[in-house]
Amino acid sequence: MxxxxxxxxxxxxxxxxxxxxxxxxxxxxxxxxxxxxxxxxxxxxxxxxxxxxxxxxxxxxxxxxxxxxxxxxxxxxxxxxxxxxxxxxLYAKYKVWIKLRAEQSFLDGNHVLKSGLGRITENTSQYQGMVVCSMVGIPLGFRVAAKSTQDCRKVDPMAIMAFH
The missing domain is CATH 3.10.450.220 (Nuclear Transport Factor 2; Chain: A,)
Incomplete structure (x- = not known):
């Protein structure tokens, strides 16, 4: 070592x-x-x-x-x-929490869509690295944000929020 x-x-x-x-x-x-x-x-x-x-x-x-x-x-x-x-x-500044029905889709290798988004940390910018968690707080993976927090409020439910 x-x-x-x-x-x-x-x-x-x-x-x-x-x-x-x-x-x-x-x-x-x-x-x-x-x-x-x-x-x-x-x-x-x-x-x-x-x-x-x-x-x-x-x-x-x-x-x-x-x-x-x-x-x-x-x-x-x-x-x-x-x-x-x-x-x-433990120390991630930006996190996204996904709904229960979207967890398996995420773990299978798909993007996180807005319809599966539970919460997102405020002031997350586009292409920012973030930790993906379940709604109960269990970390599932890390991804890159496809849209900023402000853009998330305006898009349709099938828009990609976090790239796989």
Missing amino acids: QPLTREETHVMFEKIAKYLGEDLQLLVDRPDGTCFRLHSKWVSYVSKKILTLATNISSDKLVSLGTCFRKFTGTHTFWLHITALDQLA
Whole structure:
């Protein structure tokens, strides 16, 4: 396990900031000392306590550690992994809540339509990253807003509100 380079940290924080905004600082400066580490191109979010315990395991035998955020590709692009959803949902600035009948459609890979929209965070801009939650608050995924909050009020029920 090694710390991320400056370039890797910049690429990763740029992607996470689309969902957290200035609350990214809350994810980084945690009192338990949780930090990001790189292992075989996989970025993990791990506590300092577990990190010190993992030093007893050789790196070639270590499979995974902490919460996986994603793997860097060969071109150094960074795509978030679904395992990072619980951490992102805690600090997400923009959220959308979908109705019960729209949950399965969303989980099957479809867009979120206005007819399935329960609530949306105020002042969400178009193409803003946001966390999709069920009406009871369970995070289901993360998507990009197709319309701003103001536009959501004016469109027909079959308009796309969040891209898949």
